[in-house]
Amino acid sequence: MTLSVNDVKQIAELAYIKVSEDEAKATLVQLSDIFNLIETMQTVDTSQIEPMSHAQDVVQRLREDVVTESDQRELFQSVAPQIEEGLYLVPKVIE
Amino acid sequence: MFNDSLKQLSKRLADREISSVELTTEFLKRIKQLNPQYNAFITVDDEKALAQARIADQKIATDKAIPLTGIPVAQKDIFCAKGWLTTCGSKMLSNFVSPYDACVIERFNQAGAVNIGKTNMDEFAMGSSNETSFYGPVRNPWDVAAVPGGSSGGSACAVAARMAPVATGTDTGGSIRQPAALCGISGIKPTYGTVSRYGMIAFASSLDQGGPMAKSAEDLALMLNVMTGFDARDSTSLQRETEDYMRNLEKPLSGLRIGLPKEYFAEGMSSDVEKAVEQALGEYRKLGAETLEVSLANSSLSIPVYYVLAPAEASSNLSRFDGVRYGHRAKAYENLGDMYRKSRAEGFGAEVKRRILIGTYVLSHGYYDAYYIKAQKLRRLIAEDFKRAFTHCDVIMGPTAPTVAFDIGEKSSDPIQMYLSDIYTSGASLAGLPGMSIPIGFGEKNRPVGLHIVGNYFAEARMLNVAHQYQLVTDWHQQAPDL
């Protein structure tokens, strides 16, 4: 598999990370090496194997439907970059 | 006193030989003295630590002390601690004062332990050398030119340099065990699901597991008694009976079957590491253990599999860092999208960005089956290898890392070489098995070597027994760098 600088930029766009042309080029070299390493996975036939998502074969525990949380807005917003009237402010959302 | 075990420190406290405030003050002094050079701590807060020490002293005075009451514990900066700057080694969280406590922090608070400071780490736990930290590299106490390992490098350094009696770490592919090995201390990553992940900033959710780092197996056992246990806030936390990890320490090792994966001893291990491992195995045979060859046929795939699954989960876990509700927000931006992209570009370091990109790619349309699903299938094969091996043996042993600590800067420009540091540890992570590292001597440049012990699911007490018995007849774990 070969990646292009354009691929790197597209992935960065999906990941919402701004990359310059130079960064994309440098990243391409490293990613290509890493993907070569990853490609070694393809040497093993896994057609009969079930994917393993979790380390333990257990099922989801369920929480009872009760309200346990109270208002902590002031505390939580003490670390917010920008707030007003209890709202988190962001550059204008255009729909 | 700095070399004391937890038992010894607890006894001093119980005997009123020293107060927790005095003990805490001594360690804070040592941190002040050594940290400028070693950079093991990101945040030290004398006032907060001493306040906790005072509370501990009251408990001791009223005979309400339990193990660890009044003991200073260094906390990896991945654990959210209320009122503490919690950075995860990242610029992204360089202004994040956590509004809540992680489960692990709560447990130490309940035990009456003293948070002596937040330790340095690879950014978002991504790294094996502590060089990816926004707060600069940590130095290895045995040799300032060497890395301490990572990602829990700050914790490993703090314990090795005796800046803290014990510390916490987290391990996703080897982040407790590899730095423990490189710094000549003991560390254990318990079975996945044993220590709550609530409040532990996520790297790769299906692999992340907290655990203790200490000078000895006995100290690790005491730490695990505090750290483990069911937590309803973590869906992957396992509901099990409380166990006392001290219970098996004194059992003799006769009849212990030690599996040696032939794949580990085939190639890649440096000769100094191999020599130390052989010597340690010799010691175990003397203790009555037998060694036998086992096979982990797919072990060579654990690094590729790990570097698909961990980045995939990380790419999604790190999406919440967007500069909207907390964390770094770019100063200048043109619009909403630009604010996101710049905040993330500025807030994350190179390695974190690299892994986000890998993860984003392997999950993206058209590649999901070839990479992500494929890796999950191989993960099962790797886990089954271990399962099979454990029908023949009680524990699996080998080196923790292929080499002793490498020099700072030596591998930082070559991600692949860096990734291979976890070649022996990532398998147990993928399988969710407990793994630990104990010091077994010194290799090249007089840098420490660690022995990797992997046990079956929930075999921590047995592994600690295996390590403790070795530490009763050797003194590698008591050796400290001359600082």
Added chain:
Amino acid sequence: MQWEIVIGLEVHTQLSTQSKIFSGASIAYGAMPNTQACAVDLALPGVLPVLNRGAVEHAIKLGLAVGAKINSPSIFARKNYFYPDLPKGYQISQYELPIVEGGNICIQVGETEKYIRLTRAHLEEDAGKSLHEDFHGMSGIDLNRAGTPLLEIVSEPDMRSSAEAVAYAKTLHALVRWIGICDGNMQEGSFRCDANVSVRPRGVEKFGTRCEIKNLNSFRFLEKAIDFEVDRQIDILEDGGTIRQETRLYDANKDETRTMRSKEDANDYRYFPDPDLLPVEISPAWIDQLKSVLPELPQARRARYISEYDLSAYDASVLTSSREIADYFEAVAKQLPAQAKLCANWIMGEISARLNKEDMDITACPVPPEKLAALLARIHDGTVSGKAAKTVFECMWSGELDQDVDAIIETKGLKQISDNSAIEKLVDEVLAANEQQVADYRNGKEKAFNALVGQVMKATKGQANPTQVNAILKKKLS
């Protein structure tokens, strides 16, 4: 060319739980911004989701009500995209193995019944809200809604007109309220529709390119948006153009749909199983337990009303349009099983009209079912005439005399005269006083009979039983 319209609906129903789907924060509507957004909802570093049993139970109930398969295990997946109202940068949703798969819903358009198949229904969390009032050129984010449990119910493209789509949406709306899993409040966004619309030449099997219309928060908008979109697509195709697959937004003010994003701009959501959540296992015992608490479903009830109460399909359908109406009817009809038609007529007529006039729900109806039944019993036994009963009903509505039917009839003097001898006496008097009309009748003028009835009624101030008056008059004149 004859065009066939193809519509599939995706409906987001907000589940009426107490707490959020993955946290213990309240989902109550209308709280101050961000006061119901807890650490988990805000996606603080290190927090983790734990699934709400209530949300799962609501989903299972829907599955049972539509005859679907309940998947066990069912898996939660992350849908990754960035938006300020999505704190984690991913939405926890379901992709493979949704909790509900298949099933169908029977709709009625006019006199015809049609089954609409469901593809699936999956659990997911709602996002927060972006407020666009101007904060110095910035937007405000309120995350109270983030994490509210949603059940997204996806239909097959089985609908062939906007009327069918509306009928489906209404039936589904009634159903989710009926089984108590959603309050159905469309103004508050508890029931939101997206419509997938395409057209194809009649007789052609292959589907046309579809457009998804978002933001349809009323049945009227749903209908209008589909009608507009169908016309738009047909116009393009008849002009020789092609339809672009895209997401469109319905603008109610302009009554039009417009492009929101094209397929090319569509996000690559990178779905993968959420490693923070384990497979959900739903045991047969759990399903059985929920089955046992599920109320009798509208369709079953409709069928029963037809067979048990001998109602028409139309009446049964109206009376089962909501569980509250159906329960009201049943409470009345239980007292007068033989007069179910009378009960139905009153509920669909007098009660419904009165409720409409006051803009009230049947649950707020001031006349309780047992009081209405008492009144209807008095109509049936001839104590009051239908006309007088309406007067009694008005008194009951306004709460007069403790809604005691007999007391009202007595006090207001509304009792019907049913005493044969008394009526006979009256008839004799009327006949004696109206010789001309008696003669006219005997000469074949049928109309004269009605005039005589009128005279008798007038003499009794309308209180004589008209059936008896008729019979007695007939006898005397024969």
